Structure formats: structure tokens, C-alpha cells
Amino acid sequence: MTELAARALDGIGLLDSLTAAEREALGRTCRWRRYASGEQIIDRSSDSRDVFFVIGGAVRVVIYSLSGREIALDDITAGGVFGELAALDGSPRSASVMAIGETTVAAMTADQFLRVLREHPDVALALMRRLATVIRVSGARILDLSTLGANNRVHADLLALCRAAEVTREGHARIRPIPVHSDIAARVSTTRETVARVLNDLSRQGIVRRDADALVVLDVERLRDLVEEVRGE
Amino acid sequence: MTELAARALDGIGLLDSLTAAEREALGRTCRWRRYASGEQIIDRSSDSRDVFFVIGGAVRVVIYSLSGREIALDDITAGGVFGELAALDGSPRSASVMAIGETTVAAMTADQFLRVLREHPDVALALMRRLATVIRVSGARILDLSTLGANNRVHADLLALCRAAEVTREGHARIRPIPVHSDIAARVSTTRETVARVLNDLSRQGIVRRDADALVVLDVERLRDLVEEVRGE
Incomplete structure (x- = not known):
């Protein structure tokens, strides 16, 4: 692993509370991937349960209506995380995710991710706060759409x-x-x-x-x- | 505390992984309240950060449009939990909550709740799975509303x-x-x-x-x- 890769998880907000050495060890358990702009990273119908950290670039989380119309739920930039719902509850993916621009991600297995959450309460609480934010934003959007x-x-x-x-x-x-x-x-x-x-x-x-x-x-x-x-x- | 109250948290799904003794100890830290049907339990503008366990009855989580139209987000029945978002992120309440039917709740301070999450990874993971479910349901609702x-x-x-x-x-x-x-x-x-x-x-x-x-x-x-x-x- 190059020095760059060893430090690559340093920018991931969710892992802020870990030591540099802990992040480096975790980085070694990840698989690293590069995607071109527009390439699919998570296919809604896939049965992968991996969690992804955005090292560089950005991704778009989208859901599709029956007629194929695309509805963007969220954009996640470098330092962010996605794919955590399926890792948490083992259910199918709720959305597809594609790269917007050249993007590098680090993929961690669900088992490894759950181990991190168990062993590091600060990481768990950071993730809960992130999920809380997603719920608040969704509620506001439901309110908007309902009065539309x-x-x-x-x-x-x-x-x-x-x-x-x-x-x-x-x-x-x-x-x-x-x-x-x-x-x-x-x-x-x-x-x-x-x-x-x-x-x-x-x-x-x-x-x-x-x-x-x-x-x-x-x-x-x-x-x-x-x-x-x-x-x- | 009566024997009934001592065992009252036994039905709370989020606390399933605790021992009966741990639940009883937690129950002692809660304040217990009864509400009549229609009574407000959380006012959206309140600055309380408590978490509530539904012991009996049920509650409705609602948001309001500018014109005062009420949009029901969720109903939570006995065994459920609500008010966790403000406890997690310290932000204002995102919604109001009212009793539907005679309802008994146990209120726990945010500090106590965060302590439980830190000390009991299984409770933390159960909460994360619950939040993941809320996010999935919200996504489906946004999709419905967007194609409406x-x-x-x-x-x-x-x-x-x-x-x-x-x-x-x-x-x-x-x-x-x-x-x-x-x-x-x-x-x-x-x-x-x-x-x-x-x-x-x-x-x-x-x-x-x-x-x-x-x-x-x-x-x-x-x-x-x-x-x-x-x-x-």
C-alpha cells in the first residue's frame, strides 16, 4: 500500500474520532476502486452490502420511478460515506449510486463496518447523527412535496x-x-x-x-x- | 416504584438486548407520564431533548405546512421510541408528537440515552437499524410524491x-x-x-x-x- 493510500481514510468525517493508526489499519481492509463520471457504483438490484467511503470526487444517490424517471436524493462528496443502510439492516439497496466526475472510493464489507461501529462508540454516534440529518432533510422534502x-x-x-x-x-x-x-x-x-x-x-x-x-x-x-x-x- | 413500573421497559424493542436488571435500572432514570388522546407530547418548538419510550397506547408524529396543514409522518405504538433525533444531534425538534388514545410514555434525558448507546453497542445498532428503516420509508414516500x-x-x-x-x-x-x-x-x-x-x-x-x-x-x-x-x- 502506498503512503497515499495509507492516509486516504484521514479525510472521512465519520472516522474523525479514530487515531491515524486505526484509520490506516482500516484502510488496509478496504478495496479501492476508481470510477469514471456517470459510472454506476451501486446498482439498486445488486445484493452487495458493502459500505463506501468517498476518497475523491463525488457521487449521486438516485431512486427511479416505475417509468424510469430519476429522482436525485443526495450528492455525497469527498469525505462522505454511502451504502450504509444495507450494511446496517441487511436489506436490499434502497437506491442506486453513480459517480459524478472521476471518483475514488474505498469499499468496506458490512461485517467489518459493523465491527467498527461496535468497537468505536464515537463512530457509531457520528453515524447516528448523520442518519438523523438524512431523516430531517427527508422530512422537509416530504413537507415540500405534499404542499406542491x-x-x-x-x-x-x-x-x-x-x-x-x-x-x-x-x-x-x-x-x-x-x-x-x-x-x-x-x-x-x-x-x-x-x-x-x-x-x-x-x-x-x-x-x-x-x-x-x-x-x-x-x-x-x-x-x-x-x-x-x-x-x- | 411499583413492580409494574420496574418491568415496564421490558416491551421496548430497542432495549431487547439488555438484561431485565439493566432495563429495570434504566426505568428508574425515566420520568413517567400519561397523556389523554390528542394531547401534545412534543411541541415542535420546544427545546427539550428527551427520548420517549411508548409504554402503552400510541403516538402520531406530525409536521405542519406553513398554512397549518398537518402531515402525518408516522404512528408509533407500544414498544416503540420517539424523539431520538434531537437527543442524537442536539438540534431542534423536527416534528410534533401527540397521543392517539390514552398513552403512557417513559422520558429519558438525552445524556442518559447517549450513555446507553455508548455502553451497549447492541442497542446502538438496533437504533441505527431503526433509523435506516425510517430513511427507506421516507425515500419511498418522496418517490411517490415526486411522480404524483x-x-x-x-x-x-x-x-x-x-x-x-x-x-x-x-x-x-x-x-x-x-x-x-x-x-x-x-x-x-x-x-x-x-x-x-x-x-x-x-x-x-x-x-x-x-x-x-x-x-x-x-x-x-x-x-x-x-x-x-x-x-x-
Whole structure:
């Protein structure tokens, strides 16, 4: 093992509480791998239970919908760890992981990883804190997504109105007459208040502007992106 | 302490690997509380870092959107644990917790809980497996919610078509002529395939039926529920 490899686990946050000698010994138990950008490191259907430390580069954790649409859960950069769920509970992989950019990882078997957690309570607590963070971030995302429905339908209704609208030379869509909030609300099954809030948000983001005689969509592309972001299958 | 209380932590799955004597000693360090149905046990804004064991009854973990809409994250029944995230990372509570039904809990300070995790690797690993499960369930939910957008917009479009449709004596809405999939797709910014799939799903659920001359919505109320389920604010 080169001197570089001997010290390679030094940057792994999870192992901060270990001595350099302990990290070096652990490094010797790992298998080292290099991946090109876009290469798959964990295939969701694989039955490997290894844990991976990101030595250099970065990886993206993704899940796939039935139709194959990719949903990025997290990016993990050098110093981070991934693949720990299957190592902990022995269940199948919950997500796929691919390299984004040239990436070097150190793979540790699940048995070895569990031994480290048993023997080093500080490492175990660091991992629990990391898992707690993932749970908090997921909760926030679930909250966002749960309240997205009505917003998304208002955006889609506005986009539909753009199609029938006059388009100016600058590419602005002039919707005339100005749509009545309660009409939009009725079409997409929400409240007038929600429509007003969504239009205010769009106006703050510079996507729409209210003129005397028209609602002007200044950036039809961004509106389309907003709709399709949660497009589903 | 009564004999009952002395043995009360025996049912807590997380503490399975401890001896009865160890559980009894831990039970003595807890504060015991009873809550009526609907009573708040953890307020999201509180700065307590206690961990709670559910001795009897059950609790619901909820997060709130800005508009106050409640989103249930999880129900935890007797034998379970909650409040561990704040104990682990010292950050504010991520959610509120309320009793559903008469509930008895044992509260342990964060310091005591962290001591248990350090001294008992099996308890630490059991907690890590529990956190891993929460992360897996959250990931599945994020996937569901992320693919919900287009389905929801198709439902909303169909509901809008019902309003203009003839309503039969049985309360069925007869949409005539049968809407063209690509028209719906264009209105709600999705693909023809998605519209076809959503209509098939609705037909399988007995919500719509295709007649020779009309698309019949047999259950307008259920369609409205589907739209409003993800209504947001």
C-alpha cells in the first residue's frame, strides 16, 4: 500500500474520532476502486452490502420511478460515506449510486463496518447523527412535496393560458383579459387565496408581471420548468 | 416504584438486548407520564431533548405546512421510541408528537440515552437499524410524491370537464364528446401515455367508464378527493 493510500481514510468525517493508526489499519481492509463520471457504483438490484467511503470526487444517490424517471436524493462528496443502510439492516439497496466526475472510493464489507461501529462508540454516534440529518432533510422534502399539488396545478393552468395568448417580440405571453383568481381556482380545485399566493410568488420571481390590461408571463420557459419539475411519469 | 413500573421497559424493542436488571435500572432514570388522546407530547418548538419510550397506547408524529396543514409522518405504538433525533444531534425538534388514545410514555434525558448507546453497542445498532428503516420509508414516500404531479393534474382536468358535463339522475357526469388524450396532455403539460395510464387506473378503480359516446365519471366525489388529497395550501 502506498503512503497515499495509507492516509486516504484521514479525510472521512465519520472516522474523525479514530487515531491515524486505526484509520490506516482500516484502510488496509478496504478495496479501492476508481470510477469514471456517470459510472454506476451501486446498482439498486445488486445484493452487495458493502459500505463506501468517498476518497475523491463525488457521487449521486438516485431512486427511479416505475417509468424510469430519476429522482436525485443526495450528492455525497469527498469525505462522505454511502451504502450504509444495507450494511446496517441487511436489506436490499434502497437506491442506486453513480459517480459524478472521476471518483475514488474505498469499499468496506458490512461485517467489518459493523465491527467498527461496535468497537468505536464515537463512530457509531457520528453515524447516528448523520442518519438523523438524512431523516430531517427527508422530512422537509416530504413537507415540500405534499404542499406542491395546488401550486403545480396553478402553474399548469397559467401555462395553458399562455398557449392561447398573444406572444410579443420579446417572447412574453400577454394573457388578456387578466384571469380572475376565482376562475383559475375553480378550474384547478383550489382556493382563491392559493391562486393569489402562487401569482405573488411568480411575480416576486420575475416570471409574471401584472399590466393594466394583461397578465404578462415574462418567462414562459421557467414556468414550463416549474410545471414539469413535478411532472411525474 | 411499583413492580409494574420496574418491568415496564421490558416491551421496548430497542432495549431487547439488555438484561431485565439493566432495563429495570434504566426505568428508574425515566420520568413517567400519561397523556389523554390528542394531547401534545412534543411541541415542535420546544427545546427539550428527551427520548420517549411508548409504554402503552400510541403516538402520531406530525409536521405542519406553513398554512397549518398537518402531515402525518408516522404512528408509533407500544414498544416503540420517539424523539431520538434531537437527543442524537442536539438540534431542534423536527416534528410534533401527540397521543392517539390514552398513552403512557417513559422520558429519558438525552445524556442518559447517549450513555446507553455508548455502553451497549447492541442497542446502538438496533437504533441505527431503526433509523435506516425510517430513511427507506421516507425515500419511498418522496418517490411517490415526486411522480404524483402529472397524475394529479390529469385528475384536476377531468374534474373541470365534469363541471361542464351533463349530470345524470344517478349523479354520473357524462363528458361528451370523449376527450382526446392528447388534448388533456397538452392542457396539463404531460404525455399522452400518462393520460392513458391515469384514465386506465381510474377505470380500474370504478371512478370512470368509457361509453360509446361519452366518458362517464361515475364517482365525482372520489375524483374530487383524489385531486384534493394533494391539494396543498
